[in-house]
Amino acid sequence: MPFEYAPALESRAIVDIKPSYGLFVDGQFVEGHGTPFKTISPATEEVLAEVAEADEADIDAAVKVARRAYDRVWSRMPGRERAKYLYRIARIIQERSRELAVLESLDNGKPIKESRDVDVPTVAAHFFYYAGWADKLEYAGRGDDPQPLGVAAQVIPWNFPLLMLAWKVAPALACGNTVVLKPAETTPLTALLFAEICQQADLPPGVVNIVTGAGATGQALVGHPGVDKVAFTGSTEVGKAIARSVAGTHKRVTLELGGKAANIVFDDAPIDQAVEGIVDGIFFNQGHVCCAGSRLLVQESIVDDLLERLKSRMSTLRMGDPLDKNTDIGAINSGEQLKRIRELSEVGDAEGAERWEVACDLPTKGFWFPPTLFTGVSQAHRIAREEIFGPVLSVLTFRTPAEALEKANNTPYGLSAGVWTDKGSLILKMASSLRAGVVWANTFNKFDPTSPFGGYKESGYGREGGRHGLEAYLK
């Protein structure tokens, strides 16, 4: 008998969404000169606001402003003073955390419990962490007098809009760079609220500039000759295009791209913990996670038991209004992304894998896809090779650790991996042989400002987080 929950809606009254937003340049909101676009709530398709589009001239103006702020103010400011601005920002993020969480859930579609308990607290923590580096850079192991790079062009995705902003902006500012940041076109609102936070913190104008728009705006920003550093999080395809576009320039680049992580479960794994980790690995944030554990590799002897428990656990996931505090699975971020998830799932059917999905009623408005798993998946199947970026798990089996490694590493990606076993020496063997930048053993999808994150191979290069994250913004 299903357990009934009463609705437990988080109030959206805390957020004051304006009817329209300009670009944030030189400490002020200014008009853009492109074609304004609308941002919607993916859970209801309700229009939330109209947002300016930055054209090439707007980008040029923003980069020049950032350069001036770099030359005249930010690069000259002692680290301990930069630190205090970053601490201020961290504090204001904490103070306005509920507002940020509600806005993030509205604009992105992610459950409030994730934006409230994961995204926003981690954002504040990230600013706190890098604030403390600003006056200690000479101890970071990069020489006695490390220098900032200049103006950083930063382009971020829609899956963790504010968290990805923090990963980009906090280390850049701590190291003395100024930034021009472009949020994703489907999720610009928390970045624009962050602009207000910069105003409240009295951050000197031009140190942080936020330009909104879609791919063309991003290209104009990344391609601007006045930019010294490009930091991008997004698809491997766009990452490669960026790597080509900066060829032959002086621009430094870090890329945090796609993944197809193996989550490997051995027969001696703590099985209920593993089930939680599998669910967290692929259904957290609707599977819109570059490091999602989208390939489940199960040791053959336990596959039946594990799948039974997994399906049972998946059936208890609550899907629906992102602002309901009991919601586990929110909305797919956009119609375009939903289309891709559907298409790849249909390819899974067509290639002979067996689909199982949670039986639940989907809301009639908005973009929704139920938690889904495919069994009978081979390594050749597209659903085992391509990043779906949705709540779709491909299940494969193995017999020996060597076979698990072979299958796990059989991908051009190398962002993350998971290992579940009670045998310590096996964990260490797997952890050292997996070609991936982050390995979670008996856990999954954990993030921390002190912990470097980033990929091997075609998952990109450079690290974000920790002492290693400073390297991306220093010379």
Add this chain to the structure above:
Amino acid sequence: MSRIDVRKTYKLYIGGAFPRSESSYTYEVLDSKGKFVANAALASRKDARDAVGAARKAFGGWSSRTAYNRAQIIYRIAEVMEDRRPQFVQAVSQSEGLSAAKAGGVVDEAIDRLVWYAGWADKITQVVGNANPVAGPFFNLSTPEPTGVVAVLAPQDSSLLGLVSVVAPVIVTGNTTVVVSSYERPLPAVTFAEVLATSDVPGGVVNILTGSAATVGPWLAAHMDVNAIDLTGIAGDAGLAADLEVAAADNLKRVRRAPAAEPDWLLDPGLEPMTAFLETKTVWHPIGV
């Protein structure tokens, strides 16, 4: 009648063997005064491919050797070079037009640089890795790992010290490599290959192609089983460097960009030649559950 000397055939070094170029092409190598010295093998696209295959095959074994063992092997290269010092002095003098005394100084630097890098094998992890104090009950450790197969376009001018300075930092951390030697001054590289072959360096860890970086470089930059590329050898050729960076983007190779001019090899190299070809791996494990 004076004795007729026995000349050496200069060949490629691939997978621990010394093949001729599969193309059977060679090119004339002249000394600094323009006098013929030898015909060197002119590496082709297929030689480059074979070398990448050999480097990939060697990567698993080399990268999983202990750091201590890699240190001993790099040190062994220095020992064997020291043993053959007169030969290298002669080769450098001939290639670079240096006096015997100056060439001797260059060889000494090259040997000393190998000794310096040998010591890094079991220290780099401690210098660039760290434990991370995450806000939760987790063990969290970041350690460097080799990037994989690294293509190296070796410098054109400094035929030995420059070569050693770009090869040693790549292999000491566990990468394997395909090196394109200086085009006009390839012979010290071939002699260096003979040292590698007798220094306990497993076959395939270093593969040396003599020939043109401009010709072979694009194949290596575009090869999907090469993980990274060092463009030092095309210093000053911004157009070619940009083309190779574009090709390298196809599988997101890590690129060590071409400098405007060949660096001063006597300077302290610092960590960058090693860290350019290292990945950081971070491992999490819960504590207490």
